[in-house]
Amino acid sequence: MSPPAGRLQGGYSVVVEDLSRSFGDFCAVDRISFQVKDGEIFGFLGANGAGKTTTIRMLCGLILPTSGRGLVEGLDIGKEAEEIRKIIGYMSQKFSLYEDLTVSENLEFFGGLYGLSHAQVTRKVKESATAADLEAFSGRRTREIPLGLKQRLALTCAVMHNPHVLFLDEPTAGVDPISRRDFWALIHELASGGTTVFVTTHYMDEAEYCNRLAVMHKGRIAASGSPKSLKNRYQKGSIEEMFIGLVGRERTADDD
Amino acid sequence: MMISGRLLAVMRKEFIHIIRDPRSLVLIFLWPVIMVLLYGTAITFDIKEIRIGVLDFDHSRVSRELLRDLTASDYFRISGYLDKRSEIDDGFLKGRFTAVLVIPAGFEKQKALNTGRIQLIVDGSNSNTATVVIQYFKSFCMLHQWESGVAVSAPLSLHPRVWYNPDLKSAHFIVPGLIAVILMMICAQLTSITLAREWETGTFEQILVSPVLPHEIILGKLAPYLLLSLSVSVVTLAFSVAVFKVPFRGSLLLLLVLSIVYIYASLSIGVLISTRARTQQVALLASQILTLLPSFLLSGFIFPVLYMPLVLKAVTYLVPARYYLVIIRGIMLKGVGPGDLAQPCLLLVLFGTFLIAFSIHRFKTVLEKAPWAG
Incomplete structure (x- = not known):
């Protein structure tokens, strides 16, 4: 599977223009625009309820935008969702695995959804960086395996079909620091293999691992750029200080 | 529709879910057997040992x-002797008897003159039982020549013969109907719960971001449950035939084939429910409401569709059990062949296919309507 020739827009994997989504009166995402470069790790930083998940769901074709436009690998999220599904991977914070299935049965199932044969799934698992752990636990029910491994299993399931863009919605929520670090090593490996990674998080230390960041607040993008340039622009020593400064300043502005 | 690898993946996964849950599996098989045993014994129109008070x-x-003569039969039992008429009402109120036989003074003499009269007072609060009691008592009088002259002087005599169920056993009529009712309930529950569970665990969302198509999800889930x-x-x-000795006069193969069609229609009710229900509890409740009462009351299981008011009769066309009742009773009791069952079979296929098609259509738009937290 290679991206449709000529459809990529100047090296951008995801292009979003004035994208909005409301639920009734509530505007979850309010006219946001951004671009994600091919092969980069793009972080969406924001508090709970900032609109990160709604944005990711629109990009994956799970919900339609109220207005605005979004392109994933040159495909329109409003009209070409079916095509988009073939070239993206998605992992939600719930990990969404079948707990009563074994590790290998989960891998087989999600591989099967993308039309992979048994042999292809086996080869893909062997190639993956977590091959040793996955093989050691292959016959175990998923509910019995450690949380960190569950998370890596969910990631392996999500990238079984070599997606061009990988969407991760708070993939490390509730996981211990060591597992988080291992997980980020996997993400970097995927990115260096050419996969574009779009990740939402509210962990400030994770934001530092991203090539570029967008800070989301109340449905809008408050700031964006590389972690370094953001820190420089707001003259803060860490992303955390920058984030609190940015979100805190807006809060005061709202109160006035 | 082509059988794709994706469809097979969904089918295979669903099959594993079923065998990984042995407790539910045991329940799924045990429950119908218990229901047939309970209801097959409890729901009966055969009235025996009618309690009679005697005055x-x-x-x-x-x-x-x-x-x-009265007590010699299985049908009547004398439950008490009264002394005066005023005791009748009290006895009915206390439920001591269902009917009272009043034999007036001078009966013996009048009987000798062929003018003997006796009175049967029946508790009509259960009109069904009352009617049966009166019928039984009339037959009793005729049989024992207590109703004088009838057998001797009637200008024509009637000799009824009952076909298909000569002993008029309720169980032969009820048990096949029960199978229809139970199957419809189980099928609707099975499919509605399996899809609702995926909404609960979030796995549905994971499936929906993959290229799998709505019909592949639905058919993949349908096949293992079928x-x-x-x-x-x-x-x-097998249990019904063994325990209730329900006759099986028709073709087993034909019944199995038509059962598949009926199961398909019933499973599709659950699929339709799951396009709305997001939790297993809601799914279970909805499937019970949509199947329990309709299959009991509007299928012809107990009350014949033929005699229903027009509006209710129209509603019965939407109850798959209605068609299957015709099929299962026809095959088991009468040995009906395929030609006469083509119509109910066709209507079941239409019913199921319409619901499945509608559900597939709904699934395409369903996510759009789900309010997600930002």
Whole structure:
């Protein structure tokens, strides 16, 4: 599977223009625009309820935008969702695995959804960086395996079909620091293999691992750029200080 | 529709879910058997040992003969002797008897003159039972020549013959109907719960971001449950024939084939429910509401569709059990062949296919309507 020739827009994997989504009166995402470069790790930083998940769901074709436009690998999220599904991977914070299935049965199932044969799934698992752990636990029910491994299993399931863009919605929520670090090593490996990674998080230390960041607040993008340039622009020593400064300043502005 | 690898993946996964949950599996097979046993015994129109109170003012040889004949049958049992008319009401209120036989004074003498009259007072609060009691008592009088002259002087005599169920056993009528009712309930529950569970765990969302198509999800889930429900129906059928001695006059193969069609229609009700229900509890409740009462009351299971008011009769066309009742009773009791069952079969196929098609259509738009937290 290679991206449709000529459809990529100047090296951008995801292009979003004035994208909005409301639920009734509530505007979850309010006219946001951004671009994600091919092969980069793009972080969406924001508090709970900032609109990160709604944005990711629109990009994956799970919900339609109220207005605005979004392109994933040159495909329109409003009209070409079916095509988009073939070239993206998605992992939600719930990990969404079948707990009563074994590790290998989960891998087989999600591989099967993308039309992979048994042999292809086996080869893909062997190639993956977590091959040793996955093989050691292959016959175990998923509910019995450690949380960190569950998370890596969910990631392996999500990238079984070599997606061009990988969407991760708070993939490390509730996981211990060591597992988080291992997980980020996997993400970097995927990115260096050419996969574009779009990740939402509210962990400030994770934001530092991203090539570029967008800070989301109340449905809008408050700031964006590389972690370094953001820190420089707001003259803060860490992303955390920058984030609190940015979100805190807006809060005061709202109160006035 | 082509059988794709994605469809097979969904089917295979669903099959594993079923066998990984042995407790539910045991329940799925045991429940219908228990239901058939319970309801097959409880729901009966065969009334036996009708309790009769006796108010005998005659105290003669003939009145004693009458009472002896009455208790000689299984149908009547004397539950008490009264002394005066005023005791009748009290006895009915306390439920001591269903009917009271009043033998007036001078009955013996009048009987000798062929003008003997007796009175049967029946508790009509259960009109069904009352009607049966009156019928039984009339037959009793005729049989024992207590109703004088009828057998001798009637200008024509009627000799009824009952076909297909000569002993008029309720169980032969009820049990096949029960299988229809139970299957419809189980099928709707099975499919509605399996899809609702995926909404609960979030796995549905994971499936929906993959290229899998709505019809592949639905058919992939349907197939394993079709197989499961078919085995449930075979077990329940075998149990019914063994325990209630329900005759099986028609073709077993024909019944199995038409059962598959019925199961398909019933499973599709669950699929339709799951396009709305997001939790297993809601799914279970909805499937019970949509299947329990309609299959009991509007299918012809107990009350014949033929005699229903027009509006209700129209509603019965939406209850798959209505068609299957015709099929299963026809095949088991009468040995009906395929030609006469083509119409109910066709309507079941239409019913199921319409619901499935509608559900597939709904699934395409369903996510759009789900309010997600930002």
